[in-house]
Amino acid sequence: MSGTTPAPGKTVHLAVYDTLADWETGHATAWLARSGYDIRTVGPTTDPVTSIGGLRITPDLALTDLRPEDSALLILPGGDLWDAGDDLAPFAAKARTFLDAGVPVAAICGATAGLAREGLLDDRDHTSAVSFYLAATGYKGGDRYVEADAVTDGDLITAGPTEPVAFAREVLGKMGAFEGTKLDAWYRLFHDSDPAAFEELNS
Numbered sequence: 727m728s729g730t731t732p733a734p735g736k737t738v739h740l741a742v743y744d745t746l747a748d749w750e751t752g753h754a755t756a757w758l759a760r761s762g763y764d765i766r767t768v769g770p771t772t773d774p775v776t777s778i779g780g781l782r783i784t785p786d787l788a789l790t791d792l793r794p795e796d797s798a799l800l801i802l803p804g805g806d807l808w809d810a811g812d813d814l815a816p817f818a819a820k821a822r823t824f825l826d827a828g829v830p831v832a833a834i835c836g837a838t839a840g841l842a843r844e845g846l847l848d849d850r851d852h853t854s855a856v857s858f859y860l861a862a863t864g865y866k867g868g869d870r871y872v873e874a875d876a877v878t879d880g881d882l883i884t885a886g887p888t889e890p891v892a893f894a895r896e897v898l899g900k901m902g903a904f905e906g907t908k909l910d911a912w913y914r915l916f917h918d919s920d921p922a923a924f925e926e927l928n929s
Contacts, residue, residue, distance in 0.1 A: 738799045738901070739792060741817050741837075742767045742785055745806035748777040750834045750887065753894035753916060754801060761903035768792050768800075770816070778806070789816055794827035799901060804835025804887055818844035825881055832897050835887035839863050851879040855886040891917040 738758050740751060755765050769775050769785030776782050792800075800821060807813050818840040821831045825846065833841050838854040841847050842865035850870060854860050857871045875892035876885035878900060885893035895913045898904050904912050911926035 736763050737797055738763045738765050738801065739768045739797045740765055740801045741789075741803065742769050742775050742777075742783045743805055743807060743814060743817070744775045744777075746775065746777045747804040747835055747887065748779045748781055750890045750893065751801055751803045753890055754832070754897040757894065757898055757903055757912070758799075758901060761898075761901070763798065763901070763903075770813070789820055792820060794824045794829040797824070797829055799830045799832060799897070800824050801897070802831065802833040802837035802840070804837055806836070808836030808840045814840055815843070818846070822846060828881060830881040830883065830900055832883035832893065832900075834885045834890070834893050838884050838886075841882075841884070842867065846882070847884075850882050851877050852882065852884040853877045853886060854884060855888075 740755055759765050766786040767783060768787055768789055771788045772785050774782050774784045802817060802821060821841060822844055824831050835855065838852065839860060842860045842863040845865065847865055847867040847870065849867065851872050852867065852870060853872050853874050853876065857868065860871065861868055875889040876883065876896045878896045883896045883900060891913065895909060898912065899909050908927060911923040914920040915923035915927055
């Protein structure tokens with residue numbers, strides 16, 4: 727990461743916490759970075775956290791210091807802690823402040839359950855691993871559940887744990903990293919291994 731401070735509109739914040747599912751957001755953050763966004767990590771504190779894959783990450787900033795006005799997007803990966811208690815509830819609460827401020831939020835896997843508990847999926851189209859996973863949270867948005875790889879409703883993006891590429895497609899499209907046929911080519915390359923898509927993406 728460069729030592730300069732990018733413009734707020736070019737900063738994407740990735741939430742990191744113990745047990746985070748490190749495979750779920752890699753496509754999104756890598757291609758956002760390649761598109762000129764600065765990726766900064768946000769932890770419960772600035773103490774190091776360890777992902778499910780054993781990666782040790784030192785957050786750039788603590789959650790209490792994160793403000794929507796300093797960010798273009800908040801990404802919430804899944805993690806075992808989303809279903810193990812209330813430790814990550816403050817991240818869902820922060821997502822509410824982002825959405826209230828008109829700043830996009832992208833949540834995948836267990837993070838969708840966190841948003842459901844926060845009430846953020848009651849009135850928005852969304853998806854997750856399976857509908858009954860979210861139903862177990864007691865939320866009121868079951869009628870807005872969509873059987874899809876990933877769903878964008880306004881400033882909220884959701885996806886299930888097996889769809890990191892579809893999740894990234896929605897994120898990259900929302901943030902303008904790729905558009906139209908380029909976005910379609912990116913998805914076909916990384917999801918379908920379509921060799922023709924490589925040429926289209928790089929033309």
